[in-house]
Amino acid sequence: MFGLLVALALAIAAVVTARDLRGAESVGRLRTNAHTIVGDLAIITFIMGIVDAIVFNMFFVSVGGCSEPWMGFALAHYLYIIVIYSNG
Numbered sequence: 001m002f003g004l005l006v007a008l009a010l011a012i013a014a015v016v017t018a019r020d021l022r023g024a025e026s027v028g029r030l031r032t033n034a035h036t037i038v039g040d041l042a043i044i045t046f047i048m049g050i051v052d053a054i055v056f057n058m059f060f061v062s063v064g065g066c067s068e069p070w071m072g073f074a075l076a077h078y079l080y081i082i083v084i085y086s087n088g
Contacts, residue, residue: 003049003053006049007046007049010042010045010046010049011042013042014038014039014041014042017035017038018035018038018039019035021034021035021038022035048080052076052077052080055076055079056076059076
């Protein structure tokens, strides 16, 4: 249920941000079609959230639990940083 609420919040945020950017485009504060990047960022965020849940489950839930659950969150984000910087 929590994952569905996070996905719903992501979708709502993407829609609101796209509308706000369209308004900024109409008055000339941004270049045209700047709102199209919002969808791409929302998809990337959604996919990384799924990957984060899988990594957390793989390292900390499947092994028999973890006494410090925040460590899984920190480890997964350190792995993201390593992957991002190693791929350029």
